[in-house]
Amino acid sequence: EDQVTQSPEALRLQEGESSSLNCSYTVSGLRGLFWYRQDPGKGPEFLFTLYSAGEEKEKERLKATLTKKESFLHITAPKPEDSATYLCAVQADQAGTALIFGKGTTLSVSS
Amino acid sequence: NAGVTQTPKFRVLKTGQSMTLLCAQDMNHEYMYWYRQDPGMGLRLIHYSVGEGTTAKGEVPDGYNVSRLKKQNFLLGLESAAPSQTSVYFCASSSRANQPQHFGDGTRLSIL
Numbered sequence: 062e063d064q065v066t067q068s069p070e071a072l073r074l075q076e077g078e079s080s081s082l083n084c085s086y087t088v089s090g091l092r093g094l095f096w097y098r099q100d101p102g103k104g105p106e107f108l109f110t111l112y113s114a115g116e117e118k119e120k121e122r123l124k125a126t127l128t129k130k131e132s133f134l135h136i137t138a139p140k141p142e143d144s145a146t147y148l149c150a151v152q153a154d155q156a157g158t159a160l161i162f163g164k165g166t167t168l169s170v171s172s
Numbered sequence: 173n174a175g176v177t178q179t180p181k182f183r184v185l186k187t188g189q190s191m192t193l194l195c196a197q198d199m200n201h202e203y204m205y206w207y208r209q210d211p212g213m214g215l216r217l218i219h220y221s222v223g224e225g226t227t228a229k230g231e232v233p234d235g236y237n238v239s240r241l242k243k244q245n246f247l248l249g250l251e252s253a254a255p256s257q258t259s260v261y262f263c264a265s266s267s268r269a270n271q272p273q274h275f276g277d278g279t280r281l282s283i284l
Binding site: 092093095097102103104105106107110112148150152157158159160162163164165 | 176203205212213214215216217220222230231262264266269270271272273274275276277278
């Protein structure tokens with residue numbers, strides 16, 4: 062069965078304290094891995110797509126990496142406005158066009 | 173830049189009532205999706221469409237129906253609402269199957 066597991070469930074950081082969020086997956090064949098940010102009361106906002114192991118994408122303080130079993134979202138020197146829930150989703154060969162979502166990591170950054 | 177627009181934003185129903193949720197996208201995307209998001213469960217796919225006039229079942233389709241009569245619109249119907257359908261419903265669209273899905277801001281539905 063295709064599965065996506067995110068850890069930790071919640072993460073509290075001080076402003077400027079860098080850290081990483083983990084997304085581990087077990088799928089029959091990976092077609093793509095997607096990272097989203099979700100603010101309270103809003104829909105998920107697309108951040109990155111990764112298609113193959115070794116691929117990396119960056120945007121401001123965020124960097125996403127991908128291996129054959131997991132993806133990391135690295136947050137460098139976070140600011141309070143980075144506080145949100147970060148969702149990981151995979152698209153697998155057997156699932157067709159469907160995205161399989163993890164339960165998310167809720168990040169809180171305090172000043 | 174409207175993107176994906178969902179109507180209504182909030183709704184309260186009584187058990188057994190019916191309603192339709194509307195999703196509209198202005199990005200000319202072929203693919204559209206309906207998800208539900210429940211605490212501790214993550215987002216789960218209800219139904220999706222790969223083009224005008226087509227629909228397909230997702231992970232949790234029971235109790236819902238969908239229609240895609242126009243490319244830009246995707247409707248989600250609840251024929252006889254049940255308390256278990258209390259959730260936040262999100263619509264999304266994408267240009268192709270392996271491209272990012274873009275989401276609306278959701279419809280918060282409570283069924284009493």
